Amino acid sequence: MAVTRPGGPVDGSSPDAVSIAVPERASTGPVVARALRLLEAFSDERPTLTLSEISRRSGVPLSTAHRLVAALETWGAVERDPAGRYQVGLRLWEVGALAPRGPGLRERALPYLEDLCAVTRENVQLAVREDDEIVYVERLAGTQAVGVHIRVGGRWAMTATGVGLVLLAHAPPDVVERVLEGPFTRHTPWTLTDPARIRETLAAVRTRGYAVSERQITSDATSVAAPVRDATGEVVAALSVVAHHGNPPVSVLAPLVRTSAGGVSHALAAGRRPRRPR
Amino acid sequence: MAVTRPGGPVDGSSPDAVSIAVPERASTGPVVARALRLLEAFSDERPTLTLSEISRRSGVPLSTAHRLVAALETWGAVERDPAGRYQVGLRLWEVGALAPRGPGLRERALPYLEDLCAVTRENVQLAVREDDEIVYVERLAGTQAVGVHIRVGGRWAMTATGVGLVLLAHAPPDVVERVLEGPFTRHTPWTLTDPARIRETLAAVRTRGYAVSERQITSDATSVAAPVRDATGEVVAALSVVAHHGNPPVSVLAPLVRTSAGGVSHALAAGRRPRRPR
Structure with missing residues (x-):
């Protein structure tokens, strides 16, 4: 955590991160919303996708999609098949099973x-x-x-x-x-x-x-x-x-x-x- | 979108948002990771939770949890039952069904x-x-x-x-x-x-x-x-x-x-x- 003051931190998790205090509500919603929107790129007809397909189908720029998909993959919301294509992760299904x-x-x-x-x-x-x-x-x-x-x-x-x-x-x-x-x-x-x-x-x-x-x-x-x-x-x-x-x-x-x-x-x-x- | 230059925007979605260009990778991962971590608060034994229960069980401060849960709810990853308690949303199950x-x-x-x-x-x-x-x-x-x-x-x-x-x-x-x-x-x-x-x-x-x-x-x-x-x-x-x-x-x-x-x-x-x- 780079900043702890109320109003919300921008986390500095990479060595060269710029740590500036901005109201977290300014970024939290959109970042989370965009990450979740990436998941909508998958469908029954298209269960596995490359990164650029995810980007194109979700309308999220490739560089942003790259970072968001990495975050989703770390948690297990998406995972890669043996060919390296992304698919919805077992972890997401596990949580969804609690609905x-x-x-x-x-x-x-x-x-x-x-x-x-x-x-x-x-x-x-x-x-x-x-x-x-x-x-x-x-x-x-x-x-x-x-x-x-x-x-x-x-x-x-x-x-x-x-x-x-x-x-x-x-x-x-x-x-x-x-x-x-x-x-x-x-x-x-x-x-x-x-x-x-x-x-x-x-x-x-x-x-x-x-x-x-x-x-x-x-x-x-x-x-x-x-x-x-x-x-x-x-x-x-x-x-x-x-x-x-x-x-x-x-x-x-x-x-x-x-x-x-x-x-x-x-x-x-x-x-x-x-x-x-x- | 407040900023479009490569490196990543911080979205200014609320009227009083401070729009500053910072490397998105500094915040994207942690924000998405924390949002997803909130979902882990739910379990088979505890399918519905109040906001403060989510905060306590996930170790995310209440004010942060409040904003992240709002973002999750907007997309449908969580939803509220008739009593106002949060539960895993049908939307998440729909996407998880594609795993x-x-x-x-x-x-x-x-x-x-x-x-x-x-x-x-x-x-x-x-x-x-x-x-x-x-x-x-x-x-x-x-x-x-x-x-x-x-x-x-x-x-x-x-x-x-x-x-x-x-x-x-x-x-x-x-x-x-x-x-x-x-x-x-x-x-x-x-x-x-x-x-x-x-x-x-x-x-x-x-x-x-x-x-x-x-x-x-x-x-x-x-x-x-x-x-x-x-x-x-x-x-x-x-x-x-x-x-x-x-x-x-x-x-x-x-x-x-x-x-x-x-x-x-x-x-x-x-x-x-x-x-x-x-």
Whole structure:
């Protein structure tokens, strides 16, 4: 530490460092923000990147990216593969595994998801809202299941999926207005793109207690979703089955999905997470 | 950006910020390192923390922690629960889910783990080495399984487990020497704590192609583990079965575990990860 006066130090960690006291809030946020922004360069399609690819994809100049990546690598947020390319580090995954809305929720919900998957033999999903999108926290593949396009940790638009419609129906008004401004990606002739129609759909979701997304992403699949609530009654997640359109009918799936979602809600309301198996 | 000259800017993002050009490398590393260090305050036992708990547990002064946590929260690395306590953010989990050595490895290994679990009806584990410890990447619970103390994303000492012995047997010499310096935690009378004995065990692991950890963590359980190799032949993970001590015998389990580990190795050598289910 080069400087210790309140207001914040600039650390002098290299021999030739210039140690000047400046308000730390002037640099802390941007430096940390830029370091974290570098992590966004990685994606499912691009799991390993060179330094210049990280720089280019994140819009951070190469010299800055070089220093920030070095800091990330020291801690283990990124690591290098045998070919020397950077990838997201195991350490980051370890810390991320502590996220209550990700693996924490998944762990408590899993027995209910497994039961629903075993009974329906269809794909079962669990998702939460992050900003204006949904993030899939778990997905179980049914033995007789229709093709599904999602991955765990992946994002999807809210209006095109059953879980998205449930989470949007219970989102704050500002989120709803932003989402309804569009744009909407049309996947099939049945994809919802009319804001007025979507508003009606959201009202129906609240009234009926479940959402049906009919053939919105592929023409052969329909999803039925229900809300998962925490101890205070707030909707914190949504659970769905994706099945072949019309088979089984929604009238069969909806009670099953609602029952499962209720089970997860009860587990969350019970508070403490279940003891880990010994 | 207040300054753009090479050497690195200090951003002036608040109205009263003092914008002075100093070598960014003097501050970047420490600021990013301290921000990431705050994340280490969270644990499985303490998934939510107040700001002062984060400060105390990470050893970062409260005022500094306040600013760093704000930067982490803006990006989504931490978020607040309804009670206002901080927790690891969903965003961090999303990025962590891209770690090739975590979920990437798990995805490719899962079919083999599931087969091994179905055949043995015992607990099946997949682990990698991180520094001087092992990290569990996946664990499947067998229907007739003995109790196991691990969690996915959790760490364990290398010498006390089958997967750890495999990974240590194939670790660089400096890692082996550091681990053999101890200290060793004795869980049962059978826990290995003698460095000479551990060296013999590691040699046997390399010769036989599998590791047996007998009753080291609990008196009723033994694990049998085998190495998973990448396309270059390097050991990148270990796969194990944990069963009741002596039943099934090691002579039955070892060929099964080696076959499964070989299957995962072939899948890794095949290079590209399997296409995601559509």
